Amino acid sequence: MAATDPQNFDERDFDEVDHDLDEGLDESGEHSAPHLIGTPSVVVDDVHVKYRVFGGRRQSTAEHGRFRAMFNRSRRHVGAVTEVHAVRGVSFTAHHGESIGIVGLNGAGKSTLLRAVAGLMPVSSGDVYVAGTSALLGVNAALVRSLTGERNIMIGGLALGLTKAQVEEKFDEIVEFAGIKDFVHLPMKAYSSGMAARLRFAISTAAIPDVLMIDEALATGDAAFRARSQERIEQIRDRAGTVFLVSHSMRAIRNTCDRAIWMDQGQVIDDGPTDEVMDRYAHELKQRR
Amino acid sequence: MARQASGDDVSELAALAREHGLTKVGERPGFGQYLRQLWSRRAFLWTMSHARSYSRNQNNYLGQLWVILSPLTLAAVYYLVFGVVLDTTRELDNFPAFLIIGIFIFLSLSAAINSGATSIINNIDLVRAISFPRAVLPISVAVSEMLTLLPAVGVMLAIVLISGEPLTWRWLLLPVALAVILVFTAGGCLMVARIVVAARDLRNLIPVGTRLLRYVSGVFFSIQAYVSGTVGTILEYQPFAVYLTLVRSCLMEEIPMTVPLWGAAVGWAVLFAVIGILVFWSAEDEYGRD
Numbered sequence: 209m210a211a212t213d214p215q216n217f218d219e220r221d222f223d224e225v226d227h228d229l230d231e232g233l234d235e236s237g238e239h240s241a242p243h244l245i246g247t248p249s250v251v252v253d254d255v256h257v258k259y260r261v262f263g264g265r266r267q268s269t270a271e272h273g274r275f276r277a278m279f280n281r282s283r284r285h286v287g288a289v290t291e292v293h294a295v296r297g298v299s300f301t302a303h304h305g306e307s308i309g310i311v312g313l314n315g316a317g318k319s320t321l322l323r324a325v326a327g328l329m330p331v332s333s334g335d336v337y338v339a340g341t342s343a344l345l346g347v348n349a350a351l352v353r354s355l356t357g358e359r360n361i362m363i364g365g366l367a368l369g370l371t372k373a374q375v376e377e378k379f380d381e382i383v384e385f386a387g388i389k390d391f392v393h394l395p396m397k398a399y400s401s402g403m404a405a406r407l408r409f410a411i412s413t414a415a416i417p418d419v420l421m422i423d424e425a426l427a428t429g430d431a432a433f434r435a436r437s438q439e440r441i442e443q444i445r446d447r448a449g450t451v452f453l454v455s456h457s458m459r460a461i462r463n464t465c466d467r468a469i470w471m472d473q474g475q476v477i478d479d480g481p482t483d484e485v486m487d488r489y490a491h492e493l494k495q496r497r
Numbered sequence: 498m499a500r501q502a503s504g505d506d507v508s509e510l511a512a513l514a515r516e517h518g519l520t521k522v523g524e525r526p527g528f529g530q531y532l533r534q535l536w537s538r539r540a541f542l543w544t545m546s547h548a549r550s551y552s553r554n555q556n557n558y559l560g561q562l563w564v565i566l567s568p569l570t571l572a573a574v575y576y577l578v579f580g581v582v583l584d585t586t587r588e589l590d591n592f593p594a595f596l597i598i599g600i601f602i603f604l605s606l607s608a609a610i611n612s613g614a615t616s617i618i619n620n621i622d623l624v625r626a627i628s629f630p631r632a633v634l635p636i637s638v639a640v641s642e643m644l645t646l647l648p649a650v651g652v653m654l655a656i657v658l659i660s661g662e663p664l665t666w667r668w669l670l671l672p673v674a675l676a677v678i679l680v681f682t683a684g685g686c687l688m689v690a691r692i693v694v695a696a697r698d699l700r701n702l703i704p705v706g707t708r709l710l711r712y713v714s715g716v717f718f719s720i721q722a723y724v725s726g727t728v729g730t731i732l733e734y735q736p737f738a739v740y741l742t743l744v745r746s747c748l749m750e751e752i753p754m755t756v757p758l759w760g761a762a763v764g765w766a767v768l769f770a771v772i773g774i775l776v777f778w779s780a781e782d783e784y785g786r787d
Contacts, residue, residue, distance in 0.1 A: 247517050248513055248514065248517045248519065249519070250519075251510050251511075251513055251514040251519055252510075253510040253514070254510075262697070299510060301510065301513065323625060323785075324522075324523075325522065326522070326628065327522035327523040327628050328624065328626065328627075328628060328785055329625060329785050330523055330782055330783050330784075330785065331523065335511060335514075335521055336521070336522040336523065337511075337519035337520065337521055337522065338520060338522050339518065339519045339520070342522075342628075343627070344625075344626060344627075352548070352552075352620075352622075352623065354552045354555075355548050355552050359544070362544050363541065363544055363545060363548065363623075364627065366538065366540050366541035367538070367541050367623070367627040367629045368627060369537075369538070369629075371540065372540050395552075395555075412626075412627075
């Protein structure tokens with residue numbers, strides 16, 4: 209009843225797409241040195257993700273008959289649940305030392321795919337295999353908003369599986385890296401979105417994961433933070449880890465990633481070396497405008 | 498290098514994953530393994546619980562003073578209504594002690610169940626950010642309610658002493674009784690958290706249930722004095738009433754401490770804890786979907 213049909217699945221919002229072609233990282237880091245590609249670290253096998261959204265219903269465009277219309281209108285208030293089929297049969301293999309950019313319009317299923325790969329959102333069908341630990345960094349960055357940054361560092365670190373001593377040992381480094389100084393003693397609801405994102409990035413990378421997934425986190429920082437996070441990503445890659453980056457910044461993807469996956473409406477449209485995929489993606493975008 | 502996987506080589510990808518020793522993501526661990534994971538995150542559990550009970554009073558001027566102030570004001574209000582205005586003191590020698598124990602223990606129990614119900618859906622940001630055994634969240638609600646109760650217990654002991662109860666050896670059993678209550682609420686939180694994730698509309702009914710329990714658990718009247726027969730026995734041995742009586746029997750001379758009482762208290766706690774963790778674990782791979 210609430211299942212999505214592909215024609216109707218049009219939640220993309222073109223105005224919000226922010227492909228900042230000219231601002232971004234400095235030119236010196238134009239192309240990261242090619243990394244040695246190792247053995248598979250992430251295998252995604254025909255993954256579908258569906259989730260329920262409460263509090264709203266999609267409107268069908270054609271409503272037949274007055275009674276039907278009345279019924280549908282009342283359904284907006286009662287039983288307002290919609291199932292979103294966000295990822296529709298995605299398969300790929302990622303390797304140690306690879307960094308992969310995921311591009312696509314808003315609502316293409318990029319973030320949902322990352323959550324599924326991180327094991328944070330259950331898949332409806334298909335399988336995800338990962339070598340070692342994975343961590344996800346996202347834009348909705350606060351862990352527990354009412355608590356201070358200090359507490360959140362402890363909670364985040366412990367949740368990641370570090371011991372109390374390990375978190376305490378890394379505490380200064382995390383605060384330093386996030387660049388939040390005295391704000392660490394304030395509740396996270398007082399943080400700017402950039403500060404929260406930085407803190408979460410610092411927490412999540414405190415224990416260097418084997419697979420790191422970044423969901424537009426780089427877009428929120430200032431220039432100095434971008435440079436530092438770039439450095440951290442390089443570190444993770446050097447330890448034969450795998451990095452996924454979801455971003456609307458084409459420059460960030462071209463600079464950081466050596467492979468790109470282009471998604472649209474929950475499916476993979478293109479998958480290959482960054483330059484080739486991004487050229488095709490940019491071309492397609494121009495045509496759609 | 499063939500990077501693009503075609504749609505039909507399903508087994509090929511699975512075989513590739515197996516060949517390189519990758520582990521499947523989001524799979525529910527075995528029960529024993531789950532308990533071990535949970536145990537290994539006990540520091541996380543403790544920090545969550547402590548932070549939760551601490552942050553509750555942090556957003557006003559008097560801050561942590563409210564830990565003592567709110568139970569005191571609460572006791573005053575209830576004493577005014579049920580001791581002075583309505584006078585439900587029938588068959589009780591020490592009504593103030595009876596009342597204050599009833600209120601403090603009951604409110605802690607019901608607060609635990611009520612917030613345990615939303616412990617997953619209210620922490621969805623955390624659930625979708627970091628993977629950890631999800632049972633940490635409902636259990637931390639139970640622990641944090643117990644931490645909030647402890648200062649109130651201090652106030653409670655003072656009032657009970659002032660009201661004229663003597664110090665007896667039975668007071669030593671109070672920590673045991675509180676530990677049993679903690680096991681019970683942890684189990685209860687696991688159950689209701691699971692139920693609300695499966696059917697979230699029920700979160701509106703759980704407070705209704707605890708509200709009903711407030712009036713039938715003998716919080717401000719003695720069940721024996723008002724109800725008798727089978728109904729009375731059922732009311733007396735439902736878990737909430739059992740725990741109120743248990744704590745009263747530790748602190749008040751006129752409430753007898755019996756073996757069936759302790760049996761019921763421990764029995765309910767074990768039953769809820771075992772069923773709770775089993776029920777919660779059985780859906781471990783589903784939290785975080787909605």
